[in-house]
Amino acid sequence: MARSLLIISRQAPWNGPSAREALDIALAGGAFDLPLGMLFLDDGVFQLANDQQPVLLQQKNLAANLQALPMFGVEELFACAHSLQQRGLDSSTLELPVQVLDDAALRALIARFDQVVTL
Structure with missing residues (x-):
């Protein structure tokens, strides 16, 4: 049986390549039916914010990659409540x-997975 993988994305989408790399790993793992989850933590929760305008920062939009996650079987998506609150984000938006x-719950989640990758 395949080992489970939790990807923790801690970087904002405009703060270097880490956010995109985390999404790429998740999409690749999902394509191969690897049991995995993705946790957005710290500034990584900014990836989930609506109405981003990455063009203003000469960045690519990650929205398409995010929307593809469930299509690739990555359905276990998590966000840290404290990170959302600190950054003024509401989970309903x-x-x-x-x-x-x-x-x-974060500690329990991390313990549930066989391997954890943090980007």
Whole structure:
């Protein structure tokens, strides 16, 4: 049986290539039916914000990659409640539906996966 993988994305979409790389890993793993989840933590929750205008920063829009996650079988999407609150984001207005987790639930989530990759 395939080992499960949790990808933790901690970088804002405009702060270098890490956000895109995390999404690429998730999409590739999903294409190969790898059991995986994706957690948006710290500034990574900004990836989920609606109405981003990356062109103003000469960046590519990650919205299409985010929308593709469920189509590639990546349906376990999580966000840190504390990170959302600190950054003024409301879970009801995010680009994708995510499970919002408190600190205790985050620890349990991380423990549930065989491998964890943080970008």
